Amino acid sequence: MVFEEVYKTYWEKIFRLCMGYTNDYDLSRDLAQDTFILVWQQLPNFRNESNIGTWIFRIATNNCLRQIEKQNRFPKGELPLNLQEEKEKSIEPKIQLLYKFIAELEEIDRIIISLELENINQKEIAGIVGLSESNIRVKIHRIKKKLTENFLEYGIT
Amino acid sequence: MESHNLNFKELWSNQKVEQPALEEILLKIDNYKKKNIRKIIILNIFLAFLTIVILSIWYYFQPQLLTTKIGIVLIILAMFIFVISYNKNLSLLKKTNETESNQAYLKNLHKIKEKQIFLQTKILSIYFILLSLGLALYLYEFISRMSITGIILTYGITGVWILINWIYFRPRIIKKQQAQLNSIIRKLEGIQEQLKEN
Numbered sequence: 486m487v488f489e490e491v492y493k494t495y496w497e498k499i500f501r502l503c504m505g506y507t508n509d510y511d512l513s514r515d516l517a518q519d520t521f522i523l524v525w526q527q528l529p530n531f532r533n534e535s536n537i538g539t540w541i542f543r544i545a546t547n548n549c550l551r552q553i554e555k556q557n558r559f560p561k562g563e564l565p566l567n568l569q570e571e572k573e574k575s576i577e578p579k580i581q582l583l584y585k586f587i588a589e590l591e592e593i594d595r596i597i598i599s600l601e602l603e604n605i606n607q608k609e610i611a612g613i614v615g616l617s618e619s620n621i622r623v624k625i626h627r628i629k630k631k632l633t634e635n636f637l638e639y640g641i642t
Numbered sequence: 643m644e645s646h647n648l649n650f651k652e653l654w655s656n657q658k659v660e661q662p663a664l665e666e667i668l669l670k671i672d673n674y675k676k677k678n679i680r681k682i683i684i685l686n687i688f689l690a691f692l693t694i695v696i697l698s699i700w701y702y703f704q705p706q707l708l709t710t711k712i713g714i715v716l717i718i719l720a721m722f723i724f725v726i727s728y729n730k731n732l733s734l735l736k737k738t739n740e741t742e743s744n745q746a747y748l749k750n751l752h753k754i755k756e757k758q759i760f761l762q763t764k765i766l767s768i769y770f771i772l773l774s775l776g777l778a779l780y781l782y783e784f785i786s787r788m789s790i791t792g793i794i795l796t797y798g799i800t801g802v803w804i805l806i807n808w809i810y811f812r813p814r815i816i817k818k819q820q821a822q823l824n825s826i827i828r829k830l831e832g833i834q835e836q837l838k839e840n
Contacts, residue, residue: 489664496661504657514662518670523740525671530741544740547747553829583653593836596744602654615745620839632650 488525491541496521498603499545505599506549508588516552520545542605542613546596579641586635590628597621598628685729692721710783716776720769727765734758745837752830755823762819770812774804 499520503513523544531540587595593614600610607625611618696718705711734754738747777800785793 492664492667493661497659500659500661501654501657504659505654510659514659518662518667521667522671522674527741540741543743543747546744547738547740547742550744550748550833551751553833554826577653577656580653580657583650584657591836592833593744599654602651604651613743614837615743616837617839629650 488528491524491528491537492521495538495541499541501603502542502545502596502599503549504584505587505602506592506595507552508584516549517545520548523548536609538605539609539612542600542609546600546613549596550592582636582639582641583632586632590631594624594628597624598632601625601628685725689722689725693718705783707783707786709779713776713778713780713782716772717780720772720776723765723772724769727761730761734761748830748834748837752827752834755827755830759820759823759827762823763816766812766816770804770808774808777804 496517500513500517503516503520504510507513507516520541524541527544531537587598590598597610597614600613601607605613607618607621610625611621614621616624696714700711700714705714734757738750738754740747742750778797781796781800785796788796
């Protein structure tokens with residue numbers, strides 16, 4: 486697969502994944518860009534034996550996890566500013582809430598639910614995260630329950 | 643539950659974003675390549691420059707005593723170790739394989755962070771010891787021609803300077819680096835904990 490093709494097909498998916506992980510519009514754009522730089526670097530090593538989607542999502546999720554190294558460098562005080570901007574960029578409050586609730590989950594749960602909502606099948610999610618399929622299934626169920634509860638607290642059903 | 647399921651997916655995919663033009667990302671990739679090459683060039687120039695300076699000292703001053711020569715070698719060694727370990731640090735980071743599963747990736751990252759702690763603390767101490775020892779030996783030949791007060795003054799000032807570095811700056815640098823790495827390691831362990839099968 487050529488880079489341009491991969492980029493066109495996966496950019497939005499990867500952006501949404503990063504958005505679920507951080508709930509920060511600008512940061513997600515940067516993370517998505519970093520992901521594609523990595524994809525570009527690794528593409529010659531990609532062997533067709535695995536699914537290209539799984540392969541790219543692994544790179545993207547690992548890149549998100551890598552954030553733990555960088556957060557030290559960004560003072561948390563900058564966050565409200567970004568959130569303010571996001572409100573202007575995203576129209577629908579329910580969408581905002583969904584991303585906010587997801588970004589508040591534990592790191593691995595954020596990844597799992599983002600992949601699930603991106604319509605990745607559970608077997609693939611298991612392969613990306615490195616957990617068993619049954620475990621993924623249980624986790625998805627729990628996360629969805631938690632998200633529903635969060636929405637209920639806001640009076641949204 | 644199912645209706646929520648559908649709802650979530652719909653909401654999720656409605657988060658719109660404008661896809662940046664392909665040219666934008668290609669430009670980033672290009673910059674990234676250039677930056678990497680620049681880094682390697684700068685490092686090599688620095689190492690070459692260092693070697694030339696030290697060798698010209700050797701050549702122009704024609705040291706007579708073996709201690710001076712040993713001193714020079716130790717100083718060069720100290721600097722090389724420092725630069726090489728800094729590079730090793732960089733190359734360690736390159737060993738992460740982003741195409742592995744999250745589980746394997748985090749495990750690998752954890753190992754790398756622990757190696758970094760070792761590199762940063764041990765190497766810094768070795769660097770200081772070699773540099774101090776080298777400097778003391780190197781100065782010996784020049785100092786031996788001085789008066790007693792000259793000797794005391796020169797060694798005294800050098801000694802105090804080395805001590806300040808060893809007692810004050812070294813532990814501070816190490817502490818700062820370790821605090822950073824330890825906080826990363828703690829976070830890593832937290833995430834790895836989430837990955838235990840239940």
